[in-house]
Amino acid sequence: MYFNKILIANRGEIAVRIIRAARELGIGSVAVYSDPDKSALHVKYADESYPLNGISAADTYLNIPKLLEIAKISGAEAVHPGYGFLSERAHFITAVEDAGLVFIGPSANSVEMMGSKTGARQIMKQNGVPFVPGTTEPVEAVEEATAFASKIGYPILIKASAGGGGKGMKKIYNSDEMEEAFFSAKREALSAFGDSAVYIEKFIENPKHIEVQILGDKFGNYVHVFERECSVQRRHQKIIEESPSPVMDINTRKKITETALNAAKACNYYNAGTIELLMDEKKNFYFLEMNTRLQVEHPVTELISGIDLVKEQIKIAAGEKLSFSQKDIKLSGHAIECRIYAEDPDNNFLPSTGRITYHRLPTGPGVRVDEGIEAGSDVTMHYDPMLSKVIVYGSDRHSAIERMKIALASYSITGVQTNLSVLLWLLNNDSFLSGKYSINLLDNEFFPLVPGKWKECICDEIEDAATAFVAILRDHSRNSSNNLRLNEVMTENNWCNEE
Amino acid sequence: MPDYFVDLNKKEKSVRFTAPGEIEIDGRSYHYRIEEINENYYLLRLNNRVYKVNKVLGDKSNSLILIEGKYFETEVRTNLEQKARQVLSNVKQKSHHSLIKSPMPGMVLKIKKNAGDEVAQGESIMILEAMKMENDIKSPFSGIIKDIYVDEGSAVEKGAKLFLIG
Numbered sequence: 001m002y003f004n005k006i007l008i009a010n011r012g013e014i015a016v017r018i019i020r021a022a023r024e025l026g027i028g029s030v031a032v033y034s035d036p037d038k039s040a041l042h043v044k045y046a047d048e049s050y051p052l053n054g055i056s057a058a059d060t061y062l063n064i065p066k067l068l069e070i071a072k073i074s075g076a077e078a079v080h081p082g083y084g085f086l087s088e089r090a091h092f093i094t095a096v097e098d099a100g101l102v103f104i105g106p107s108a109n110s111v112e113m114m115g116s117k118t119g120a121r122q123i124m125k126q127n128g129v130p131f132v133p134g135t136t137e138p139v140e141a142v143e144e145a146t147a148f149a150s151k152i153g154y155p156i157l158i159k160a161s162a163g164g165g166g167k168g169m170k171k172i173y174n175s176d177e178m179e180e181a182f183f184s185a186k187r188e189a190l191s192a193f194g195d196s197a198v199y200i201e202k203f204i205e206n207p208k209h210i211e212v213q214i215l216g217d218k219f220g221n222y223v224h225v226f227e228r229e230c231s232v233q234r235r236h237q238k239i240i241e242e243s244p245s246p247v248m249d250i251n252t253r254k255k256i257t258e259t260a261l262n263a264a265k266a267c268n269y270y271n272a273g274t275i276e277l278l279m280d281e282k283k284n285f286y287f288l289e290m291n292t293r294l295q296v297e298h299p300v301t302e303l304i305s306g307i308d309l310v311k312e313q314i315k316i317a318a319g320e321k322l323s324f325s326q327k328d329i330k331l332s333g334h335a336i337e338c339r340i341y342a343e344d345p346d347n348n349f350l351p352s353t354g355r356i357t358y359h360r361l362p363t364g365p366g367v368r369v370d371e372g373i374e375a376g377s378d379v380t381m382h383y384d385p386m387l388s389k390v391i392v393y394g395s396d397r398h399s400a401i402e403r404m405k406i407a408l409a410s411y412s413i414t415g416v417q418t419n420l421s422v423l424l425w426l427l428n429n430d431s432f433l434s435g436k437y438s439i440n441l442l443d444n445e446f447f448p449l450v451p452g453k454w455k456e457c458i459c460d461e462i463e464d465a466a467t468a469f470v471a472i473l474r475d476h477s478r479n480s481s482n483n484l485r486l487n488e489v490m491t492e493n494n495w496c497n498e499e
Numbered sequence: 500m501p502d503y504f505v506d507l508n509k510k511e512k513s514v515r516f517t518a519p520g521e522i523e524i525d526g527r528s529y530h531y532r533i534e535e536i537n538e539n540y541y542l543l544r545l546n547n548r549v550y551k552v553n554k555v556l557g558d559k560s561n562s563l564i565l566i567e568g569k570y571f572e573t574e575v576r577t578n579l580e581q582k583a584r585q586v587l588s589n590v591k592q593k594s595h596h597s598l599i600k601s602p603m604p605g606m607v608l609k610i611k612k613n614a615g616d617e618v619a620q621g622e623s624i625m626i627l628e629a630m631k632m633e634n635d636i637k638s639p640f641s642g643i644i645k646d647i648y649v650d651e652g653s654a655v656e657k658g659a660k661l662f663l664i665g
Binding site: 166167184187188191344347348350351352353354357358360381382383384385405408409410411412413414415416417420421423424452455460461462463464465466467468469470471472473474475477478 | 502503505509510514516524527529531539540541543545548551553554555559560563564565566568571573575577602604608626629630632635637657
């Protein structure tokens with residue numbers, strides 16, 4: 001037994017994912033929840049659940065004293081932070097360890113070295129890892145930002161030092177846009193991460209986002225679990241991820257995985273971590289940042305390697321040695337993940353809030369869903385609008401894509417609008433299918449067709465089905481006060497497709 | 500004479516019910532059957548094909564539906580409603596006032612325009628914070644801002660009046 005019981009300091013699909021891994025290892029799970037989450041899936045799914053009494057993230061999932069108190073009351077021996085929230089806060093790790101608990105993740109020291117993105121760049125610089133030109137220190141004043149930007153040349157990115165997930169990040173094409181973007185980035189950084197520090201980086205044209213998964217134990221053993229490509233992004237928020245990258249060759253893979261392992265060793269890293277890189281069209285790569293936590297997109301790596309990353313995290317935290325070495329890890333087939341967000345694509349992707357009235361997951365060979373919601377769940381404005389992730393495995397990329405199309409088309413979810421249609425548009429997009437897409441795919445090809453135009457390729461058949469459906473329902477509600485007309489047709493039970 | 504007019508993602512279709520279990524859409528004829536699995540999930544058969552249809556949101560005349568991963572914003576009008584709409588749209592064109600409503604609940608972070616300012620379609624007019632993200636609210640129409648109904652720092656519900664553009 002690795003631990004008797006663990007506390008999961010998170011919510012949504014990742015809390016459910018961690019509870020599942022704990023259960024498989026025979027470990028009890030303790031969930032925590034804010035007021036709006038009191039009937040959320042992760043609360044029901046865990047063995048025990050405790051209220052954090054509050055609404056805002058600061059009062060609840062970021063509230064370290066409350067979390068530690070619950071750990072104590074419940075008798076949990078370790079804490080898994082998931083991703084986001086407190087997952088990359090060194091002082092949280094210290095607080096967990098000072099309370100006599102085990103943190104399921106890296107040491108506070110590693111997080112301090114790599115978690116601050118400007119600090120990570122300095123370490124990379126010392127270790128000869130290539131990185132994108134930019135400031136290695138946070139930029140305090142807008143004048144300083146403007147001066148530096150004109151030195152390295154526009155376009156540039158302003159990024160939150162403590163951040164990730166696109167929050168606190170702004171792209172700027174010229175000095176006129178600097179002031180507004182600079183302060184907006186600082187505000188977003190402050191409200192999302194509690195730290196308004198930002199830094200500046202040169203913007204590379206048409207790069208791919210490639211990242212390498214690594215695992216390290218507390219005895220200095222390291223492995224990589226190949227790369228993921230996460231170039232399909234909107235506002236720097238990943239939407240579709242796949243492994244392996246469709247353009248990766250053996251030499252480049254060798255180079256980037258070596259770089260990743262060096263980066264991990266440079267900060268005495270242990271547990272699961274990810275080294276994010278930008279790769280340009282000539283396959284030059286640049287260190288972007290290290291994520292000292294589990295990634296949202298970890299399932300694609302699990303499917304192509306057969307390694308359960310969350311279970312490995314728990315074992316490593318419990319002081320186990322890695323049970324495999326690099327030569328034991330084989331890449332097989334192809335995996336793709338699509339993130340399902342509650343949002344309205346034609347309305348500037350604004351989050352769609354409400355109650356989930358119906359939820360029916362896709363099934364079938366090679367289909368996995370990591371879900372954070374069920375029918376009856378409320379999608380509120382307080383937290384990230386990601387509802388679930390659909391992950392598919394295929395023997396090759398083509399079969400994985402075909403599986404994903406069918407899986408998404410059979411996903412039923414009502415009560416909120418989602419990005420399902422956008423994901424399907426992307427899965428039929430020529431650049432995506434060719435594998436030669438960059439992180440600008442949506443900006444270059446999708447957004448010019450918003451609003452509305454991107455939907456025009458829908459075939460007549462489905463349009464007629466949609467038209468017939470709403471007309472039949474309206475006609476029925478108009479002509480009768482009961483379900484007679486529906487019941488009439490239901491008495492015949494040959495619903496097969498042949499006649 | 501069609502029985503109904505259906506707007507499908509703003510594209511108009513005409514529908515006739517020609518006989519029990521028979522429907523004609525823009526002149527194309529289908530046999531149909533429908534089965535309600537629950538109030539949000541239906542099976543619809545058109546000729547030989549079965550569609551799983553999700554009613555995502557809405558009421559009997561305006562709804563958002565999901566079929567095979569594709570969303571459709573729909574509006575159904577009877578013949579009479581179609582005529583009423585034509586009359587109303589003539590009136591509306593004369594008055595030239597358009598209301599911008601909040602697309603979601605959130606907090607007004609910044610209002611970028613003052614009453615009396617001119618705005619172009621697609622121009623950013625305010626920033627609404629929700630789910631920890633700053634969302635740019637763009638004007639769907641061009642015109643002059645006649646009225647602003649919210650203040651910076653105030654919380655708004657979905658559908659709350661934000662701007663009147665004339």
